[in-house]
Amino acid sequence: MKKFVNIYLFLLVVFIIVGISGFSFSKNENPEQVVEELALENTPGYATMRTIEEMTKDQQLENAILDIQVTPKPDGETVMLEMQSSEFMSLDTLLKDSYNMLVKIADESQIAEFTFIWQQPVKNKNQIALSMTFDRAGLDQLSTVTHNNLASIAKNYEQH
Known part of the structure; x- marks a missing residue:
């Protein structure tokens, strides 16, 4: 039973890490888009x-x-x-x-x-x-x- 709980906790931690890293990477904008937005702001x-x-x-x-x-x-x-x-x-x-x-x-x-x-x-x-x-x-x-x-x-x- 203890082995099952350890595996379950390990998988839970892996899913949380993958979710957080995926969320943080999705926030990064395309560099071309950032340049376009900066150009617009300076127009x-x-x-x-x-x-x-x-x-x-x-x-x-x-x-x-x-x-x-x-x-x-x-x-x-x-x-x-x-x-x-x-x-x-x-x-x-x-x-x-x-x-x-x-x-x-x-x-x-x-x-x-x-x-x-x-x-x-x-x-x-x-x-x-x-x-x-x-x-x-x-x-x-x-x-x-x-x-x-x-x-x-x-x-x-x-x-x-």
């Missing part, structure tokens, strides 16, 4: 893109992102965020969601210009419902207006 505009993505997650809008474009320029970054709304979202709801995002975006000093484009499905095809562009001056004035008055500080405001 101009990548940090801003990730920040915008995190902001949409904070607003529970992460499934609504269609496109994020960040263009680095000498005076700051130009950002274009294209979002998908449901066909039932009103203009007021789009403005509220935009305003909540813009409040956070205004805190990002590296953004010189920000464009918001909202698309809605119409007859199974996406169409632009609202587009707004804000320069740095408009973003700095954001705290002085409500969501209903975004057009007054926007560089470009088009309701389609």
Whole structure:
């Protein structure tokens, strides 16, 4: 009986060691993948893109992102965020969601210009419902207006 217990314990220890070593080896990333990730992190505009993505997650809008474009320029970054709304979202709801995002975006000093484009499905095809562009001056004035008055500080405001 003692021999059986010793064999059982030996096998148990072997399985634990194999499991731990297999788990630790699976964590090691492919060196090429690590290099690609480092290259991305050093790409101009990548940090801003990730920040915008995190902001949409904070607003529970992460499934609504269609496109994020960040263009680095000498005076700051130009950002274009294209979002998908449901066909039932009103203009007021789009403005509220935009305003909540813009409040956070205004805190990002590296953004010189920000464009918001909202698309809605119409007859199974996406169409632009609202587009707004804000320069740095408009973003700095954001705290002085409500969501209903975004057009007054926007560089470009088009309701389609």
